[in-house]
Amino acid sequence: MAYSGGLDTTAALHWLKRTKGFKVIAVCLNLGQGADMVDVAQRAIESGADAVHVPDVRRQFVKQFCFKALRAQAVYEGGYMLSAALSRPLIATELVRHAHEEGARYVAHGAPPKGNDQFRFECSVAAVDPALSTIAPLREWEYQTREQILEFAKSRKLPIPQVAHAGYSTDRNLWGARSGGGVLDDPAVAPPEEVFQITVNPHKAQEEPGTVEIEFEQGEPVGLDGARLPCEELVAKLEKLAGKHGVGRVDTMENRILGFKSREVYEQPAATVLYRAHDALEQLTLDNELYNFKALLSQRYAKCVYDSQWFSTLRESLDSFFKESQRFVTGKVKVELFKGTARVVSRTSEFSIYDREKANIQHPDGIPSQDIEGYLGLRKLSQLTRAFRQKPKV
Numbered sequence: 001m002a003y004s005g006g007l008d009t010t011a012a013l014h015w016l017k018r019t020k021g022f023k024v025i026a027v028c029l030n031l032g033q034g035a036d037m038v039d040v041a042q043r044a045i046e047s048g049a050d051a052v053h054v055p056d057v058r059r060q061f062v063k064q065f066c067f068k069a070l071r072a073q074a075v076y077e078g079g080y081m082l083s084a085a086l087s088r089p090l091i092a093t094e095l096v097r098h099a100h101e102e103g104a105r106y107v108a109h110g111a112p113p114k115g116n117d118q119f120r121f122e123c124s125v126a127a128v129d130p131a132l133s134t135i136a137p138l139r140e141w142e143y144q145t146r147e148q149i150l151e152f153a154k155s156r157k158l159p160i161p162q163v164a165h166a167g168y169s170t171d172r173n174l175w176g177a178r179s180g181g182g183v184l185d186d187p188a189v190a191p192p193e194e195v196f197q198i199t200v201n202p203h204k205a206q207e208e209p210g211t212v213e214i215e216f217e218q219g220e221p222v223g224l225d226g227a228r229l230p231c232e233e234l235v236a237k238l239e240k241l242a243g244k245h246g247v248g249r250v251d252t253m254e255n256r257i258l259g260f261k262s263r264e265v266y267e268q269p270a271a272t273v274l275y276r277a278h279d280a281l282e283q284l285t286l287d288n289e290l291y292n293f294k295a296l297l298s299q300r301y302a303k304c305v306y307d308s309q310w311f312s313t314l315r316e317s318l319d320s321f322f323k324e325s326q327r328f329v330t331g332k333v334k335v336e337l338f339k340g341t342a343r344v345v346s347r348t349s350e351f352s353i354y355d356r357e358k359a360n361i362q363h364p365d366g367i368p369s370q371d372i373e374g375y376l377g378l379r380k381l382s383q384l385t386r387a388f389r390q391k392p393k394v
Contacts, residue, residue, distance in 0.1 A: 001108040002091050002121065003028050003049070004171075005040035007146070007164035009110035010047045011153045012137035016108060017048035018156075019141075024049050024108075027098050030056040031087055032174030032236060034198070043159045053098050058174060058232040061090055066175045067231065070274055071219040071329075072322045073282075073295070074302035079252040080264070081271040082305050083176030088117055089310035092124030099132060108135040116257045119308035127311035146181065172197055174235045176248070176268035187263045191251060198239060199267045202246030202340030209338035210245055211345070212238065214277045216333070219326030221274055235270045242269035245337040257307055273342045277333035280344040284352045285328045294325055 001016065003009045003026035016022045026044035030037050041052040065086040075081055095107045107125055111117035113136075122134050143149045146167065153160050163170055167182030179195040193201060215223035222228055224237060242248060248269035254262050282291060297318055304315045331349025335342050358367070386392060 001026055001049075002095055002110065003040070003044050003052075004033075004110070005035060005043050005161065006110070006169070007149060007153060007160050008112065008138060008169075010043065010158050010160055011143075011149050011156075012108065012110040013044060013047045013049060014153075014156055014158055015137050015141055016135070017050075022106070025098065025102050025104065026052045027091075027095055028052060028054045029087075029091055029094055030054060030058060031061050031090075032058045032232065033172040035172075046159045051102075055094055057090060057094065059230060061087060062174060062231040062235050065090055066235070066271070067220050068319055068322070069301070069305065070221075070271075070278055071326050072301040072318065073275060073279060073298040074305060075275070075298070076302040076306045077252065077254060079250040080254065080266055080306075081176060081268045081275065082302060083173055083266070083268060083271065084171045084178055085116070085120060085305050086175060087173050088120035088308075089124045092121050093128055095121075096125060096128045096132060099129075104132075106133050106135050108137065110138060111136065113139045114256075114258060114260075116306070116308070119257050120310075123308040124311060166194065168195060170195075170197065174232060174239065175271050176266055178267075179265045180262065184263055184265055187253060191265050195265055196249070196267055199243045199249055199269055200246050202249070205244065205246040205339045209336050210241065211334055211336050212241055212273065213332055213334045214238075214274065215331075216278065216281055217330050219278065219282075219322075219329040221278075235274075238270040238273055242273045242337055242342065243267070245269075246340040247337055247342045248272035249340065273335055273337070276342050276344055277335050277347075278329070280333050280347045281329050281331050281349060284331065284347050284354055285349050286325070287353060290325060294322070297321065 001009070001013055001024055003013060005028065013024055013026060017024045026049040028037060028040050028044060037054050041054050044052045069082055069086055099107050109118065109121045111121060118136055118139070125132055125134055143152055150164060168179055168184055169181045171178040177197045179197070183189055184191060184195065213225050214221055221231070221234055224234055229237065248267055248271065250266040250268065252264055252266070254264050256262050286294070301315065301318045304310070304312060304318065309315055328351035330351055331347060333344060334346040336345045
């Protein structure tokens with residue numbers, strides 16, 4: 001069973017063990033969620049788990065999932081950088097791996113029946129091993145509300161985290177954090193400060209701006225401020241740095257897979273800075289046609305990830321395109337962090353296709369005037385033809 005240590009998975013694990021009589025092996029992935037994994041594992045045992053596995057998949061998560069989304073500039077509906085959505089295929093893959101090792105016939109998850117994660121888990125498991133069956137306790141048991149689940153957990157004296165009593169659900173990994181439910185269900189109410197896990201209030205952030213220089217190689221971050229770092233350390237360090245400046249808060253109304261809207265609050269400090277820096281480097285190194293066409297595919301890639309299609313041929317094919325697009329996205333970008341903003345202030349690349357002299361309208365050299373006049377005539381041709389025959393509205 002995929003076990004996070006939260007209310008839903010704790011109650012579901014206990015239900016599988018005590019009510020259904022299953023032998024339950026908990027799989028608690030270390031995704032950089034900031035939790036004490038020893039404590040999470042102990043919570044699983046106290047809830048009824050027969051065994052616990054705690055694989056550290058932080059590097060794999062960042063390298064094979066987050067950085068693929070980064071080079072695609074994948075953002076769902078203009079705000080969500082897919083932190084939870086990117087982690088679910090990896091969790092499902094690890095579930096299948098441990099199921100094989102343990103000889104299990106079933107895998108289970110604690111996703112609610114109206115949420116997106118049930119699709120992400122079950123579609124991913126089906127893609128990796130269609131012979132495995134999936135159990136979803138929250139779709140099967142009689143408890144319909146979060147309050148009922150909480151009462152069930154209390155009645156069984158289960159070790160539930162303090163945040164469960166606040167009435168909203170949370171999720172966190174290296175790529176970002178999410179909060180939803182409870183008071184956040186009312187879009188007219190501002191999020192209380194207590195829901196934010198990894199960013200300070202921008203109004204209370206330090207008064208002096210900070211700067212960070214990010215080095216990229218073929219679209220992938222490899223260093224911060226001149227020091228090369230393993231990808232998971234780079235993201236963790238950037239999360240702390242940007243988080244203390246209040247960078248990366250997003251409050252959005254989101255269209256879920258089932259079709260209805262949901263109010264979600266995200267914190268994505270590291271991802272926000274990396275996306276801004278990566279885009280600035282692409283502006284410097286990609287030509288006009290590629291840069292603008294890539295933006296169209298970025299939206300489709302984000303929807304693929306969000307809609308539980310990580311293992312689709314479409315996502316794999318798009319990845320091939322995005323990988324090829326990054327051949328010359330190598331260089332350094334400096335970003336200023338200040339009270340909730342991440343602003344690119346400089347960028348350099350040996351593959352820059354910016355020509356300072358040609359771009360300077362005051363410079364005498366460059367494109368001959370007669371060439372410009374000829375090109376202008378061609379550009380006006382379709383407009384002239386339409387003007388004579390269709391009389392466009394003015």
